[in-house]
Amino acid sequence: MEKTYYKPEDLGKFGNIADWQPELAKKFFDYYGEVFKEGELSEREKALIALAVSHALQCPYCIDAYSTGSLEKGATEGQMMEALHVAAAIRGGASLVHGVQMMNKVKEVSM
DSSP, X not given: OOOOXXXXXXXXXXXXXXXXXHHHHHHHHHXXXXXXXXXXXXXXXXXXXXXXXXXXXXXXXXXXXXXXXXXXXXXXXXXXXXXXXXHHHHHHHHHXXXXXXXXXXXXXXXX
């Protein structure tokens, strides 16, 4: 049996964070619930955004939750993969744009 740091069954225990700080947990879960309600963006669009962010943050719990959530909200596999590629492009671009800082530093040190 393969051991991993993340246990898929722990995702179901997320609500337990309220055990040690119920007031703050309630505020978080109330906010969270409001954020994911239909608004200017559809619930499907919000699930796809969450799926993309989950990959950028590399949270296996979030990836599991929003893969399922995206499907439940009507997203296609193609839409889900496209959202992942958007996250990858932004993450890659964010790394590359910091190359300007490196280039500026090298120019400063080389003068």
